[in-house]
Amino acid sequence: MRKLCLCLALVSLLGLGGQAFAVINTIDDVPAATLLLPYFEVDLASTDGVNTLFSVNNASATAVLAHVTIWSDQSIPVLDFDVYLTGYDVQTLNLRDILQIGNLPRTASAGQDTAQDAISPQGDLSQDINFASCGGTLPYTNPALNAAFRAHLQAILQGNASPTFGTCYGSKTRDNILRGYVTVDTVNACNVLFPSQFPLYDTVLTDENVLWGDYFYVNTGQNFAQGETLVHIESCPTCFVTGDHTFYGRYNGATAIDGREALPTTLAARYLNGGGFNGGTDFLIWREGGSQASATSYNCNLPGPAEWYPLTANQIGVFDEQEQVVTSENCPSGFDCDEDIVVPNEAQRLDVATDFLTPFDFGWVYANLQLGAGDVHPTYGDPYNQAWLTTVMDATGRFSVGFDGVQLDNANTPTTIFIPFP
Numbered sequence: 108m109r110k111l112c113l114c115l116a117l118v119s120l121l122g123l124g125g126q127a128f129a130v131i132n133t134i135d136d137v138p139a140a141t142l143l144l145p146y147f148e149v150d151l152a153s154t155d156g157v158n159t160l161f162s163v164n165n166a167s168a169t170a171v172l173a174h175v176t177i178w179s180d181q182s183i184p185v186l187d188f189d190v191y192l193t194g195y196d197v198q199t200l201n202l203r204d205i206l207q208i209g210n211l212p213r214t215a216s217a218g219q220d221t222a223q224d225a226i227s228p229q230g231d232l233s234q235d236i237n238f239a240s241c242g243g244t245l246p247y248t249n250p251a252l253n254a255a256f257r258a259h260l261q262a263i264l265q266g267n268a269s270p271t272f273g274t275c276y277g278s279k280t281r282d283n284i285l286r287g288y289v290t291v292d293t294v295n296a297c298n299v300l301f302p303s304q305f306p307l308y309d310t311v312l313t314d315e316n317v318l319w320g321d322y323f324y325v326n327t328g329q330n331f332a333q334g335e336t337l338v339h340i341e342s343c344p345t346c347f348v349t350g351d352h353t354f355y356g357r358y359n360g361a362t363a364i365d366g367r368e369a370l371p372t373t374l375a376a377r378y379l380n381g382g383g384f385n386g387g388t389d390f391l392i393w394r395e396g397g398s399q400a401s402a403t404s405y406n407c408n409l410p411g412p413a414e415w416y417p418l419t420a421n422q423i424g425v426f427d428e429q430e431q432v433v434t435s436e437n438c439p440s441g442f443d444c445d446e447d448i449v450v451p452n453e454a455q456r457l458d459v460a461t462d463f464l465t466p467f468d469f470g471w472v473y474a475n476l477q478l479g480a481g482d483v484h485p486t487y488g489d490p491y492n493q494a495w496l497t498t499v500m501d502a503t504g505r506f507s508v509g510f511d512g513v514q515l516d517n518a519n520t521p522t523t524i525f526i527p528f529p
Contacts, residue, residue, distance in 0.1 A: 129316075131343045131368045132517040134495075138166040138316050140342035141354060141367050144289035145393035145495045146180075146454045149202050151261060152283040153328060158203045161322035161337060163291055168194035170216065170236045171317055174294040175200070176302055179264055179277035180286045181411050182396035182453040183404060184301035186252075186260060189294070191216045191245060194233025206264065206285055209250030209257050219245050240296035261285065263404075274404035278411065278452050288393055288454040291337075293318060303402035305359035314342040314366055324499075333499050333507040338393075342366040352493065352518035357486045358399045370395075370493035372521045373475040374512035378459040379500050381468035386501035388459045390512075394418050394476055395492040396453040398485045417451030419479030421490065424528050425459075427467035432528050450476065456499075474512070477521060491521040 129137040142163065150156025163173050170193045177186040186205075190198050191214040204210045215226040218237035226246050229235035238245075252260070259269050263276035264285035277286065290302060293315040300308045323334030340354050347353055347363035354367035378388035397415035405412050425433045425448075448463055459465055463472060478490035496512035516522040 129341055131341060131346050132519055134338060134340065134368070134370060134514060136319070136336050136339055137341065138319050139339035140293045140314055140316050140318065141340040142291040142318050142320050143338035143340060143354075143393065143495070144291075144322050145338060145497060146288055146391040146456060147202055147286065147322075148324065148456070149206055149264075149285040150283065150326075151207060151265075151285065154203070155326075155328035157284065157324055157326040157331075158201070159322065159324055160199060160201050161289065162197055162199045162320045163190055163192065164197045164319045165192040165195060165317055166319055167315075167317040168233055169317070170194055170196075170234045171315060172216070172238055172241070172294050172297065173198075173318060174292045174298065174300075174311070176290045176292075177202075177206075178287050178289070178453070180288070180452045180454040181277050181416065183276045183402055183412070184303055185263060185276060185287070187299060187301055188212075188247065188251075189241065189245065189297045190214050190291075191227055191238065191241065193227055193229045193235050195230060196227070196233065202285075202289075205252070206260055207257070209252035209254075211247040211249075211251040213246040213249065215246040216241050218242060238297060240298070244297045268407045269404065272404060273407070275407040275409070276404050278455075286454065286456075291318060291320070293342075301402070302355055303358045303399055305355070305364070305399065308355075309359065309364050312365060314344050316341050331501060331507055333501065333509040335497055335509050335511060338370070338495055338511075340367050340370070343368065350487075352487065352491060354493070357395065357397070357484065358402070360399075361486050369518035370495055371514040371516050372477045372491050372494055372518050373473075373515040374494065374496045375471055375473055375515055376496050376498050376512035377469075377471045378463075378465070378498065379469055380460050380465070384500045384502050386507075389499045390457045390459060390463070390472070390474075391455075391497040391499060392450055392457060392474075392476070393454050393495040394450065394452070395484070395494065400485075411451070414485065417449065418453070418476075418492070419482050420448070420450055420475065421477040421479055422473070422475040422525060422528075423448045423450075423463070424473040424526060425463050425465040425467070425470065426473070427465075427470040431467070433465055433467075450474075473526065475522065491518045493518045 266279035501507035
């Protein structure tokens with residue numbers, strides 16, 4: 108019987124004793140063992156175009172090692188590296204610096220940082236320890252990514268074929284904007300493993316709920332910036348059993364050995380497409396894609412990984428403020444307009460007005476992003492794929508706001524109600 112596990116996390120912040128209470132299977136802003144940046148964009152054509160930055164913070168006095176993985180928007184890992192954090196440390200990562208210029212963050216544990224803490228300084232209240240496994244790896248030299256590998260990344264993250272392998276990794280946007288998502292995990296050793304490589308990855312993955320962070324999009328050409336907290340995914344090694352949904356469960360045969368809490372399958376979010384928000388509303392949506400077998404490149408004749416692309420959805424309804432609703436099969440005039448609301452990739456930006464087909468200026472969206480009728484995830488044998496949704500509302504060139512959607516369930520306690528939309 109699946110139950111919610113109530114866990115108490117004790118942390119000391121900046122030398123002051125504090126408590127952070129968290130409910131497993133409810134995604135809340137508390138220190139966690141895994142962080143998720145649900146979507147990123149980097150404009151290759153202009154340094155004034157959109158860029159994504161995020162931070163990784165250590166909430167404990169104990170030094171930790173964080174493993175960063177960059178994924179394509181179709182759930183294929185493409186780059187990984189390690190970040191060492193002293194106690195109470197913070198590291199800001201600029202994805203343009205990494206993917207376009209090739210500079211990985213320069214950090215080093217005590218064993219590699221021999222010049223009087225010149226690379227990763229230790230504060231008076233923090234610990235600085237040696238991770239011997241990082242010898243010969245950290246600190247990364249600048250630029251750490253050579254030109255050939257950067258060309259590979261810059262091709263596949265916009266849907267072009269890799270100039271090295273000739274295969275594809277991402278949606279076919281081909282517009283000079285790199286897209287995907289990022290995960291950050293606590294680990295016990297420097298490594299070159301992807302989270303899709305269980306059981307090997309389990310040998311370095313830890314259960315330290317100490318990471319927290321935020322992210323923001325910057326577009327100086329449009330006078331635009333928007334930010335939100337990263338998705339904080341806690342580990343609880345005693346809370347799950349085989350068959351339960353966990354964040355990395357699709358890569359370990361649903362054995363729950365990763366111990367990471369699951370995300371919701373159904374969310375709600377408001378939208379504004381008028382008034383002061385003349386720039387409208389975008390939804391940034393992350394969804395759980397295929398299994399371990401699909402976390403590799405694919406033939407470019409295909410639009411995406413054959414195992415799962417495109418992701419289907421169970422039920423999406425767009426309400427106005429008088430509770431009128433538009434669904435993917437019902438136009439405002441009341442007849443079937445043969446148009447569907449499509450959320451096909453693992454990570455994407457969707458415009459509410461055009462992609463969610465709403466004729467309304469203000470309202471909210473009910474997004475049950477479980478798989479559609481008859482579809483099941485190959486690892487779990489059920490349709491309860493995890494998801495996350497963040498809104499971005501803006502007035503072009505003036506201001507922007509953003510916030511996370513509201514969780515209506517969890518993959519381990521999924522909603523099974525089908526709303527009888529007219």
